[in-house]
Amino acid sequence: MRIFVRLAWRNVRRNRRRSALTVLIIAIGLTTLIISNALYDGFHQQMISNAIKVFMGHLQIHAAGFYQNPSVEKCFISPPQEVFRSKNEIAAFARRVRVQALASSAYNSQPVMVVGIEPEKERLVTNIERSVVSGSYFSSSSKVSQDCLVGERLLSTLQIGLGEKIVLVTQAFDGSIASDAFRVVGACHTGQPEIDRNTVWITLASAQNFLVYGDKISEIVLLLKSPADVERVQRELKEELGSNRLEVLNWKEIAPDIVQLVELDVAMQTVLMIIIAVIVAMAIMNTMLMAIQERFTEFGIISAIGTKPHQIIGMLIFESFFLGLLGLAAGAVLTGLGLVYFFIHGVNLASFSAGVTKFIGLDTTVRPVLTVSQVVRSSVVVLASSTLISLFPAFRAACADPVKAIRHI
Amino acid sequence: MMEILNVQQITRIYDGDFPVRAVDGISLQVERGQFLCVAGPSGSGKTTLLNLLGGLEKPDSGTIVIEGEDIGKYNRRQLAELRLRKIGFVFQELNLIPVLTAEENIEFPLFLQGIAPAERRRRALKVMEELELSGLAERKPHQMSGGQQQRVAIARAIVADPALVLADEPTANLDSATSQNLVTLMKRLNQEKGITFLLATHDEQILQEAPRVIFLRDGKVIRERR
Numbered sequence: 001m002r003i004f005v006r007l008a009w010r011n012v013r014r015n016r017r018r019s020a021l022t023v024l025i026i027a028i029g030l031t032t033l034i035i036s037n038a039l040y041d042g043f044h045q046q047m048i049s050n051a052i053k054v055f056m057g058h059l060q061i062h063a064a065g066f067y068q069n070p071s072v073e074k075c076f077i078s079p080p081q082e083v084f085r086s087k088n089e090i091a092a093f094a095r096r097v098r099v100q101a102l103a104s105s106a107y108n109s110q111p112v113m114v115v116g117i118e119p120e121k122e123r124l125v126t127n128i129e130r131s132v133v134s135g136s137y138f139s140s141s142s143k144v145s146q147d148c149l150v151g152e153r154l155l156s157t158l159q160i161g162l163g164e165k166i167v168l169v170t171q172a173f174d175g176s177i178a179s180d181a182f183r184v185v186g187a188c189h190t191g192q193p194e195i196d197r198n199t200v201w202i203t204l205a206s207a208q209n210f211l212v213y214g215d216k217i218s219e220i221v222l223l224l225k226s227p228a229d230v231e232r233v234q235r236e237l238k239e240e241l242g243s244n245r246l247e248v249l250n251w252k253e254i255a256p257d258i259v260q261l262v263e264l265d266v267a268m269q270t271v272l273m274i275i276i277a278v279i280v281a282m283a284i285m286n287t288m289l290m291a292i293q294e295r296f297t298e299f300g301i302i303s304a305i306g307t308k309p310h311q312i313i314g315m316l317i318f319e320s321f322f323l324g325l326l327g328l329a330a331g332a333v334l335t336g337l338g339l340v341y342f343f344i345h346g347v348n349l350a351s352f353s354a355g356v357t358k359f360i361g362l363d364t365t366v367r368p369v370l371t372v373s374q375v376v377r378s379s380v381v382v383l384a385s386s387t388l389i390s391l392f393p394a395f396r397a398a399c400a401d402p403v404k405a406i407r408h409i
Numbered sequence: 410m411m412e413i414l415n416v417q418q419i420t421r422i423y424d425g426d427f428p429v430r431a432v433d434g435i436s437l438q439v440e441r442g443q444f445l446c447v448a449g450p451s452g453s454g455k456t457t458l459l460n461l462l463g464g465l466e467k468p469d470s471g472t473i474v475i476e477g478e479d480i481g482k483y484n485r486r487q488l489a490e491l492r493l494r495k496i497g498f499v500f501q502e503l504n505l506i507p508v509l510t511a512e513e514n515i516e517f518p519l520f521l522q523g524i525a526p527a528e529r530r531r532r533a534l535k536v537m538e539e540l541e542l543s544g545l546a547e548r549k550p551h552q553m554s555g556g557q558q559q560r561v562a563i564a565r566a567i568v569a570d571p572a573l574v575l576a577d578e579p580t581a582n583l584d585s586a587t588s589q590n591l592v593t594l595m596k597r598l599n600q601e602k603g604i605t606f607l608l609a610t611h612d613e614q615i616l617q618e619a620p621r622v623i624f625l626r627d628g629k630v631i632r633e634r635r
Contacts, residue, residue, distance in 0.1 A: 003513070003520045010508035298506060304465055305565070306493025306521050308486060403465050406500060 004311055008318035011291065012326070018287060019323060025283040026327025026386055029276045031334040033378040038339065038368030039347055040269050044262045045369050048227075048251070051258055053127045054190045056251050057221035058230050061237065064247050066218065067254070072099050072173055075216040079241055087236070089229040090222055092124035097207035098218040101170035101178075103150075103200055105158035112154065112198045114168055116207020116218075125223045128188065128201065135162045135186030144205045148182035151196035152189045160184065168200065172212045180210055277381050280327070281389035284320050288393040291319070299397045300405025309398035316394035317387060324386035328379055342368045413572050413605055414439040414462065419471030421457050421628075431457040432468070433628035439573070442603040444596060448616050449625035455609035458625070459575045462607065463496050464488040476572050493521050497566030499576035504562035505550040511561045512537065512546040518569045536564045540594065556587035563594065567604055576608045580615065588612060 012019050052058055060067075066074040075097075084093045097116030102109055119138035123129040128149075129137045138147060148166065150158075158166060165181045172178035182202060190196055208214065224230060230250045237248045252259045292299070299312060346365035414437070421432040432454045439445055447455045460466040462473060464480055465488075473480050480491055492498070497518075505514045512533055519529040537543050540560055550558055559579055566574045576595070580588035592615050598604050608615065616622055624632040 003517070006513075007506070007508060014508055301498075301500065301504060302506065302517075303489070304463070304492060304498050304500075305518055306489050308489050308521075311521075403460050 004315040005318050008315050009322055011295075011315075011319050012322045015291070015294075018290065019326070022283055022287045022323050023326045023330050026280050026324060026382060027330035027334050029280040029283075030328060030331030030378060030382045031338055033273060033276050033382065034331075034335045034370075034375055035338045035342065035368060036272060037269055037374050037378060038370045039342065039366060040265050041371065041374065042369040043366045044265060046366055047261070048258060050191065051255055052223070052251055054131075054192050055126055055128075055195060056254055057125055058224040058227065058251055059222040059234055059237070060249050060254060061220040061222070061241065062218065062247050062249070064245060067247060067249055070098060070100070070218070072171055072211060075173065075213060075218055076246060077215055078217050078220060083237075083240060084220075084222065087233060089224050089226065089233050091225045092121065093220055093222045094118050094121035094125045095204060095217045096122075096219045096221060097204060097211065097213060097216075099170055099207070099211060101168045101200070103154070103158065104167045104169070105160045105164065107159040108157060110154060110157050110198060112168075112200050114170065114200050114202060114207065114210075116202050116204040116210075118204045122221075125221050127190070131188040131190045132186040133189045135184070137186060138201075138203055144209050145203055146180070146182050146206070147185040147202070149186045149188050149201040150184050151199045152187045153193065153197040154199070155184070155187050157197070162187065166200070168202075168210070170211070172210070173216070174212045176212070178210050178212070182206075273378070273381055277385040280382050281385040284323060284386045285389045285393060287323065288316060288320055288390045289396075292316070292393050292397045296397070296400065296405050299400055300402045300407075303400070303402040304406065312398040313391070313394040316390050316397060320390035321383070321387045324383045327386065328383060331379075331382070339368055339370060411441045412438055413441045413443075413476055414607075415472075415474040416462070417472045417474075419461055419468040419473060421454075421461060421466060422469050430628045432461060434471070435625075435628070435630055436471075437623065437630075439605060439607065441572075441605055442599065444599045444606045444620050445608070446616055446619040446622045447607065447609045447625060448611055448622050450611060453625040454628040455611075455625060456577050457628075459577050459607065459609050462573070463498060463575045464491045493518060494569070495572040497569070497571040497574040499559065499562045499566050499574065499579045501578045501581045502555075505558055505565075507550050510547050510549055511542060511553065511557075511564075514550070514561055515542075515564045515568050518565060522569060532568055533564075536568045539598075540564045554587075555583050556591065559583065559587075559591055560594065563591070563598070567598060567602070571604075573605045573607060576606065578610055578612075579608065580610065580612055585614065589614065592618065 063074040063076040078095050084090050095118055099114050101112055101114045103112040117128070123137070132149065133152060137149070138145070150166070155161070160166065162184055165183050167179060167181050169177065169179045182200070188196065188201070202210070204217070208216065224233060234248050234250050241248065303312065346367045348365050416435060416437040418434050418436055419432055420430065420434055423429045423431055435458060447458060449455050457466065461468050464483065468481065475491070475495055480488065483491060506517065509517065515533040515536060516529045519532060534543070537546060540563065542560055542564055545553060545557055545561065553561065562579070566576075580591055583591065595606055595608070596618070599606050608619070610616065620635070622634045623630050624634070
């Protein structure tokens with residue numbers, strides 16, 4: 001086969017301009033594929049990371065049924081903290097109380113979600129402390145205080161400012177009406193409009209006092225060191241905590257809309273990959289058909305002197321394989337340059353940001369995330385499509401009648 | 410002398426609106442070491458006859474036996490094997506593979522036969538020396554004249570020691586001096602090495618010097634001169 005490999009390589013170099021153009025098409029196809037996939041992956045990763053760090057965490061533990069119906073009665077006594085501390089995969093965890101309430105100011109009222117947090121622990125799990133855009137975060141984690149943080153938009157809805165009071169009214173655990181006034185010490189901008197519009201944070205101790213909860217809580221939020229461990233840790237916790245009394249949910253179960261969005265994007269990525277593979281394949285096929293047309297007599301001659309059809313097919317497949325390899329090499333250079341640009345500048349989604357953040361709470365600049373598997377998959381798709389498509393013209397050349405081929409000038 | 414080729418009543422008809430009997434009942438025997446020319450005007454069936462003898466086309470009727478083997482029932486692969494092992498071809502033009510050097514072109518049939526690289530090279534160099542082509546070893550076809558290309562084509566045709574060399578108007582595109590040199594070369598190879606040549610030509614100069622000539626017209630042998 002060596003001479004056919006040599007022949008194939010020399011044939012690639014025979015019409016350099018045409019080969020260069022083909023290589024360029026392959027390179028652009030590969031670059032488009034890798035960069036678009038890297039941007040998609042960056043977009044997904046940022047979207048998921050934001051959702052996790054804004055409020056959700058990787059895992060949440062509730063009383064059974066709380067996720068479907070988050071009523072005040074569905075609370076539980078926190079398991080010993082050793083359960084979580086003993087797991088190396090868990091980076092941080094925080095307990096919360098969560099309840100629906102009515103927030104009122106002197107001017108307006110708004111249904112809100114009241115979240116009782118442990119300020120010192122919550123800051124390790126979510127970005128709540130960093131999202132305080134005016135005023136300050138809680139100064140104490142354990143004491144019962146009448147301080148609260150509110151979503152930035154809620155401030156304007158209630159037409160109040162920092163330092164002013166709001167009244168929260170809800171049903172307490174014992175069935176009584178809980179009502180208390182809290183002073184706004186800070187306003188939060190999380191990037192998720194839903195949260196910024198209707199969330200009030202108070203300390204865990206205040207919430208437990210407010211709802212007559214005692215030591216009970218509504219949820220435990222866990223942040224893991226690696227997202228890859230989510231399913232395993234979830235399984236282990238379910239076994240350890242007992243699944244009848246408590247529910248352990250991962251972020252995909254808590255926010256299935258994000259999963260669906262990612263799945264939709266992955267489907268679009270696949271469509272893009274198919275389109276690019278077809279374009280690359282057509283470019284190669286065009287090149288090979290032209291090359292075969294030009295060299296038809298030559299195929300007749302080598303067939304006449306005893307070259308077998310499979311050897312001709314092999315030679316032509318090697319030709320397109322070499323074109324594909326050159327395309328990959330050129331594509332690697334182009335991709336590298338493109339990625340450097342996008343790593344530095346990112347893609348600014350400012351013009352779409354209002355819609356995007358409304359749904360997922362996204363920064364306006366997305367940077368690519370490059371994974372080895374993505375690069376390998378894209379390269380294999382491009383190389384395979386560029387190589388396999390030459391089977392058609394190769395069969396055409398190999399099956400040609402040598403007599404007609406020799407006369408074909 | 411030993412018979413190398415025995416052709417009995419072969420016919421080849423090209424279908425179409427007006428079917429053409431390109432070869433019409435030709436019988437022919439060729440012995441090893443003969444130098445035979447097939448002559449005739451354009452359209453007389455010379456090329457078709459050579460294609461049939463070389464296994465490039467199949468006859469519609471009749472038998473072709475090469476070195477005792479009836480090639481009539483051979484499939485495409487077997488015919489390719491026959492051409493590789495027993496027949497050397499020299500065509501009118503565009504004989505060589507453009508991206509290979511003269512030496513590589515000559516080695517090509519040996520490669521197809523699976524001969525080891527060292528042996529391939531030894532045999533190619535030997536033939537090149539015999540045909541005075543040593544200086545052209547590294548040249549590619551476009552770096553050689555038409556005459557040089559045809560000499561390389563002859564070298565390639567004989568390098569694998571075929572039973573029969575079929576040459577279809579090998580001098581058609583050459584000037585008369587170069588044509589004469591080429592024919593002289595083939596005759597020398599025929600006499601010195603005993604290679605059997607079968608040439609299709611209408612070059613009078615070649616025909617005058619040929620020891621055996623069969624004349625075709627309308628696909629039939631109309632005359633033979635020994």
